[in-house]
Amino acid sequence: MYTRIFITVSLVAHWRSVLAVPTWPAPTDELEDMMFLNTGYRSRGLANLVTPCSKGLNTSRVTAAEWLRTAFHDSISGNIYTGAGGLDGSIAWELDSLENEGNFADDSVAAWAPFVSDLTSLSDVIAAATYVLTRSCSNISVAVRGGRVDATEAGPSGFVPQPQNAVSIFRNQFARLGLDDQGMVQFIACGHSIGGVHGGDHPEITDSALANFDTTPAVLDNQIAVEYVSGTTNDPLVVGKSTTNTRNSDFRVFSQADKNATIRSLAADPQLFANACKSLFQTMIDQVPAGTQLSDPIAPYEVKPYALQLTLLDGGSRIRFTGDVRIRTTQGTISQVQLVYTDRNGAVAQTPISTSVKGTATGFDDSFSFFGFSTDLLVDTSISSFRVSVTYSDSTQATYDNNGSGFQVVDTVIYQAPQSCLDSSGKLTVVAAVRNQTVPHLQVLIKVPQAEPNPVPSISMSTVPMAAQSAVGPYQLYSADLAFPNSLANPPVFGVFAGSVSDSRKSVSGLPTSCNTLAPARQSSQIKTSSSATTQSSISSSSSAIVSTTATLSSSSITSSDIVSASSGTSTQSLHATGSSTSSSTTLSPSPTPSANVSFQGCYYDAVNPRALSAESTSSSDMTVEECAAACTQYHYFGLEYARECYCGNTLDSASTQQPATDCNMPCSGTSTQLCGGPSRLSLYTNLLYSQPSNPQIPGYDYKGCYSEGTTTRALLGASFSEADMTVQTCASLCQGTAYFGLEYGRECYCAPTLQSSSSPSPNNLHHALRRKPNSVLRRA
Numbered sequence: 001m002y003t004r005i006f007i008t009v010s011l012v013a014h015w016r017s018v019l020a021v022p023t024w025p026a027p028t029d030e031l032e033d034m035m036f037l038n039t040g041y042r043s044r045g046l047a048n049l050v051t052p053c054s055k056g057l058n059t060s061r062v063t064a065a066e067w068l069r070t071a072f073h074d075s076i077s078g079n080i081y082t083g084a085g086g087l088d089g090s091i092a093w094e095l096d097s098l099e100n101e102g103n104f105a106d107d108s109v110a111a112w113a114p115f116v117s118d119l120t121s122l123s124d125v126i127a128a129a130t131y132v133l134t135r136s137c138s139n140i141s142v143a144v145r146g147g148r149v150d151a152t153e154a155g156p157s158g159f160v161p162q163p164q165n166a167v168s169i170f171r172n173q174f175a176r177l178g179l180d181d182q183g184m185v186q187f188i189a190c191g192h193s194i195g196g197v198h199g200g201d202h203p204e205i206t207d208s209a210l211a212n213f214d215t216t217p218a219v220l221d222n223q224i225a226v227e228y229v230s231g232t233t234n235d236p237l238v239v240g241k242s243t244t245n246t247r248n249s250d251f252r253v254f255s256q257a258d259k260n261a262t263i264r265s266l267a268a269d270p271q272l273f274a275n276a277c278k279s280l281f282q283t284m285i286d287q288v289p290a291g292t293q294l295s296d297p298i299a300p301y302e303v304k305p306y307a308l309q310l311t312l313l314d315g316g317s318r319i320r321f322t323g324d325v326r327i328r329t330t331q332g333t334i335s336q337v338q339l340v341y342t343d344r345n346g347a348v349a350q351t352p353i354s355t356s357v358k359g360t361a362t363g364f365d366d367s368f369s370f371f372g373f374s375t376d377l378l379v380d381t382s383i384s385s386f387r388v389s390v391t392y393s394d395s396t397q398a399t400y401d402n403n404g405s406g407f408q409v410v411d412t413v414i415y416q417a418p419q420s421c422l423d424s425s426g427k428l429t430v431v432a433a434v435r436n437q438t439v440p441h442l443q444v445l446i447k448v449p450q451a452e453p454n455p456v457p458s459i460s461m462s463t464v465p466m467a468a469q470s471a472v473g474p475y476q477l478y479s480a481d482l483a484f485p486n487s488l489a490n491p492p493v494f495g496v497f498a499g500s501v502s503d504s505r506k507s508v509s510g511l512p513t514s515c516n517t518l519a520p521a522r523q524s525s526q527i528k529t530s531s532s533a534t535t536q537s538s539i540s541s542s543s544s545a546i547v548s549t550t551a552t553l554s555s556s557s558i559t560s561s562d563i564v565s566a567s568s569g570t571s572t573q574s575l576h577a578t579g580s581s582t583s584s585s586t587t588l589s590p591s592p593t594p595s596a597n598v599s600f601q602g603c604y605y606d607a608v609n610p611r612a613l614s615a616e617s618t619s620s621s622d623m624t625v626e627e628c629a630a631a632c633t634q635y636h637y638f639g640l641e642y643a644r645e646c647y648c649g650n651t652l653d654s655a656s657t658q659q660p661a662t663d664c665n666m667p668c669s670g671t672s673t674q675l676c677g678g679p680s681r682l683s684l685y686t687n688l689l690y691s692q693p694s695n696p697q698i699p700g701y702d703y704k705g706c707y708s709e710g711t712t713t714r715a716l717l718g719a720s721f722s723e724a725d726m727t728v729q730t731c732a733s734l735c736q737g738t739a740y741f742g743l744e745y746g747r748e749c750y751c752a753p754t755l756q757s758s759s760s761p762s763p764n765n766l767h768h769a770l771r772r773k774p775n776s777v778l779r780r781a
């Protein structure tokens with residue numbers, strides 16, 4: 001459970017108060033995303049396929065109605081007497097059956113197939129699809145439980161009601177789902193509330209491309225019953241061609257089952273109709289083969305972590321912790337989110353991990369904000385779990401502890417993305433770091449296409465042993481190679497497993513084509529471990545002015561005593577060692593512009609968390625400005641620190657402010673004629689060889705420039721999208737018709753008719769690059 005201080009229960013939607021708050025992680029986590037993240041950051045897009053309810057693959061089709069019919073055809077094979085069948089995904093094996101004539105089932109299953117994974121069966125996706133379609137077409141909300149297991153072959157035929165069936169056959173078919181005459185009439189009325197009959201597929205029923213069952217084919221309402229009772233119906237299964245060939249099944253069932261009693265009650269009371277449909281659709285998706293263990297109904301998490309990742313850094317003394325946490329914001333907006341973490345020894349860390357907004361998402365009933373973080377932790381203390389402390393805009397606070405035990409972070413086996421790679425021949429190399437003696441193995445999941453017409457892939461799993469490599473800090477590195485066919489449409493998902501724990505669900509996207517090695521030792525970490533409190537604090541940068549030097553850059557000579565005249569009074573041998581041999585008698589360049597291809601920007605403050613430049617880092621005992629520039633050619637900025645450290649990035653963290661140039665006074669480890677920052681001080685350069693992508697040119701739009709996000713509201717308040725392969729062109733077409741669109745954070749796209757006044761131009765110069773989230777905004781010309 002979670003604790004929410006000062007917030008009264010009345011603010012929590014009433015159905016949430018009866019559902020248990022889930023504990024993370026759960027096998028239903030993917031389903032939860034599909035149900036609740038409709039648009040925006042990390043959205044899954046399942047609901048988009050049926051939103052609005054009238055959406056269809058062409059103008060005479062309604063996808064929501066096709067999904068509902070397909071779900072029904074899958075579920076109706078269930079038999080409460082034998083316990084067999086039900087919603088089991090067997091429809092994927094029955095697409096050639098005459099019972100599924102037309103394109104509705106093929107296209108529905110094809111739309112669902114991409115959502116199927118090792119965690120989520122097709123039948124669970126169908127349950128989530130039933131939730132999103134009913135929610136899109138009405139206020140009816142079915143509860144979705146996870147855990148269905150898919151059939152591996154077609155089910156028996158003869159279960160699907162056909163329009164030409166006698167009412168007695170319908171009765172038997174619905175009785176197998178546990179429904180009496182009233183349930184049968186209600187189910188048919190609910191099912192035929194949206195969509196219609198295609199003349200192309202059923203020429204014996206209608207000549208129209210699409211003959212709707214009622215006049216509101218894209219609203220799941222009782223209009224079908226109202227029109228039937230009032231005698232104004234155009235339902236092709238009541239009137240028209242079907243009356244002459246006994247395919248008028250709606251008329252025969254409504255009229256003969258109970259002399260119109262049920263259909264009249266539905267016509268008289270929209271709420272009765274909604275309640276009946278909710279209950280029957282629930283029956284439909286919960287009809288599962290005997291023995292299936294379904295989860296509790298899925299409710300949205302108040303707080304849900306995403307992409308948590310530990311990465312051992314060069315030298316093995318620090319470990320980077322990155323990820324996002326999603327907070328439900330339905331009840332109110334948020335002013336601050338922090339992670340209060342417990343280290344691997346069980347002690348609660350003094351300083352919480354700060355976060356910043358990465359994006360927002362919305363579902364039918366909820367809104368969410370995502371907060372991202374990246375922090376470097378000392379490897380010895382590391383992390384074992386965290387709680388999430390949320391401050392809402394109305395100043396109320398809540399701490400979410402994941403039902404008591406916190407959100408767990410396993411540091412005994414970690415996947416090392418920077419050392420892993422995927423080469424052009426399709427050879428995947430995966431490197432893992434393991435903290436104890438357990439030997440890990442690599443597990444790879446690949447989606448394998450099945451024979452036509454089944455569009456749902458099967459999941460193949462392979463296990464590969466991992467070979468020991470070097471030791472880095474307290475970790476042992478392991479590596480494994482795996483070749484997979486280059487042509488594979490579905491890239492593998494993989495994980496490293498050791499004993500009872502794993503770091504899994506990794507993707508190959510973004511992996512380099514050749515692997516980097518992890519440096520086993522790092523000079524600055526030797527300094528840190530070898531020594532005194534002063535050096536320690538310079539690394540954790542808790543103090544902003546650890547070394548108050550008296551040297552100035554205008555002096556042509558800097559002595560070692562200048563460099564280490566520490567304000568605390570404690571000097572450190574290792575700093576002496578760094579400085580004295582190289583700089584005591586050497587002339588340093590007052591204007592450190594060693595190469596025509598770089599431009600010195602000044603001396604900047606750097607913290608460990610977050611780093612001033614956080615994209616990449618390296619260190620070496622022969623560091624020079626040129627070497628760092630060469631390591632950072634992919635980035636706009638690079639900076640040198642502490643004689644031997646090199647950092648790259650396209651943005652400078654907002655906490656990194658300019659400091660007196662004299663603070664950057666340490667000679668570079670590779671040349672005594674250049675300066676390489678200082679403790680918590682970065683000599684910052686722009687890389688003139690970095691070619692910034694040009695301003696986007698889109699026909700019909702003017703590029704407005706780089707704009708800030710407002711602090712309380714987004715710059716562009718309309719629809720939003722997020723895609724791994726986002727381009728300006730993609731965003732332009734997603735936002736088609738709106739006056740403005742903008743791109744942010746690499747993968748996010750926002751649309752709106754107006755640009756909020758809280759957003760201001762944020763030119764691409766250094767100081768405005770302090771903004772972490774520049775927005776490229778384009779306006780319709």
Ligand SMILES: *[C@@H]1O[C@H](CO)[C@@H](O)[C@H](O)[C@H]1NC(C)=O
Pocket residue numbers: 001020021022023403404
């Ligand atoms: C939450 O924790 C309690 C006590 O440990 C446990 O009984 C309950 O099952 C947990 N709830 C969930 C949803 O896991």
Ligand SMILES: *[C@@H]1O[C@H](CO)[C@@H](O)[C@H](O)[C@H]1NC(C)=O
Pocket residue numbers: 137138139219220
């Ligand atoms: C759903 O409920 C809202 C609020 O009560 C109402 O405005 C809307 O018309 C309802 N939609 C449907 C499809 O019934």
Ligand SMILES: *[C@@H]1O[C@H](CO)[C@@H](O)[C@H](O)[C@H]1NC(C)=O
Pocket residue numbers: 058059060061103198200201209
């Ligand atoms: C729409 O799709 C249906 C079913 O696939 C097909 O029969 C019909 O010809 C299509 N209509 C148009 C206008 O494309």
Ligand SMILES: *[C@@H]1O[C@H](CO)[C@@H](O)[C@H](O)[C@H]1NC(C)=O
Pocket residue numbers: 228229230231254255256259260
């Ligand atoms: C049921 O209602 C329909 C439509 O109003 C009507 O045509 C039919 O005769 C009624 N059937 C019975 C058995 O009352």
Ligand SMILES: *[C@@H]1O[C@H](CO)[C@@H](O)[C@H](O)[C@H]1NC(C)=O
Pocket residue numbers: 412413436437438498499500501
């Ligand atoms: C090593 O780590 C694995 C995974 O956490 C665990 O299962 C195992 O018990 C640990 N072994 C030792 C000796 O600590």
Ligand SMILES: *[C@@H]1O[C@H](CO)[C@@H](O)[C@H](O)[C@H]1NC(C)=O
Pocket residue numbers: 594595596597689
């Ligand atoms: C600057 O870059 C150019 C083009 O890559 C290169 O030819 C030249 O050697 C570089 N100059 C310096 C001083 O590194």
